[in-house]
Amino acid sequence: MTTGGIRIKAWAATACALLCGVAWANPKPGQLNMPRGVTEWSERPYLLNNVALGVCVVIGVLVFGAMAIAMVRFRKSRGAVAEKWTHNTTLEIVWTTIPVLILVVLAYLATGGLTTFADTTGSQMTVKVTGYQWKWRYDYVEYRGKAIDKVGFMSRLDAQSDETRQLGSGLDPHAVQVDGENTYLLNVDEPLVVPVGVKIRFVITAGDVIHSWWVPDLGWKIDAIPGIVNAAWATIKTPGVYRGQCAELCGQDHGFMPVVVKAVTRSEFEQWLAQRQARAAPAPAATAPAPAKQG
Structure with missing residues (x-):
């Protein structure tokens, strides 16, 4: 292969990595956009993303279309002569006012979204998420007004992915599957189990360095920062398994700390929690035998 061909392939791989990165935590065949999500709130960022994309497309078409017309119709080789005027006050007011209005509308939508997903009042359940290098810990704090004691666990990369990722393993990443879905670097040994139809408050922090807890189908990601507790909420509408990843570069194994949320019905969750x-x-403490009677 020529040097030029190698360069083209390298650039293509880089572009693919940059453009498809949003889908890595929740890959779907042919996915180009962010997912709609499965929570009551996730429709908001999806809508905002599409509105902002539409605005950018319209602006791009107008700006680059005007540039193309100017370069083709008014080029020097066709005898075009540049105008001598210095400015146009009306035009300047228009192209200043329109962008300001667009930014105000986008800021209004974004601010409304941020304030609503951070409002955890009325939550029926609390889960504490703690990031470590390179795993997550989940502690169940409260459920429907009752405190939960000593229900928590570490969630690590599953053994099959961990074995496959080792240098020289010779194992095929495409063979790492769960129910026919490729889960290489996207599965864990123990998922976070939560009920559907319940407003869950997530309190998120870290025990060493900055991490970021991200499940695309929940519609948000939250930084996990040592010494700081961030909070958000989610009411999952549909049972299923939803995958994510750490979204903050946190060390050499940053790419090997996935997030898996398993949403089940309320009755299934309550049975799991009881277990x-x-x-x-x-x-229970052993009962000491009664002393023998003296004759």
Whole structure:
């Protein structure tokens, strides 16, 4: 292969990585846009993304279209002569006012979205998420007004992906699958189990460096910062398994700390929670035998 061909392939790979990065945490065949999400709130960022994209497309067509027309119709080789005027006050007012109005509308939509997803009042459940190099810890704090004690666990990259990623393993990443879905670097040994139809408050922090907890189908991502507790909420509407990743460069194994949220029905979650609480409960103390009576 020629040097030029190698360069073209390298540039193509780089462009693909940059353009498709948003889909890495939740890959779907042919995915080009962000997912709609499965929560009550996730429609807002999806709408805002599409509105902003539409605005950018319209501006791009107008600006680059005017440039193309100017370069083709008014080029020097066709005898075009540049105008001598210095400015046009009406035009300057128009092209200043329109962008300001567009920015105000986008800022209004974005601010409304930020204030609503950060408002966790009325939550029926609280989960604490803590990022570590390079895993996540989940602690169930409260559910429907009752405190939860000693139900928590570490969530790490699954063993099959971990074995496959090792240099010289010879294993095929495409063979790492769950129910026919390729889950290489996207699966964990123990997912976060939550109920559908319940407003869940997530409190997110970190124990070492800055991480970022991101599940695209929830519609948001939150930085996990040592010494700071950030909060957001989600009410998941549809049962299923939703995958994400750490979205903040946090060290050499940053790419190997996925997030998996398993949403189940409320009855299934309550059964699962009862089992975990029973497992965490201390064993009853043995009863000492009564002393023998003296004759």
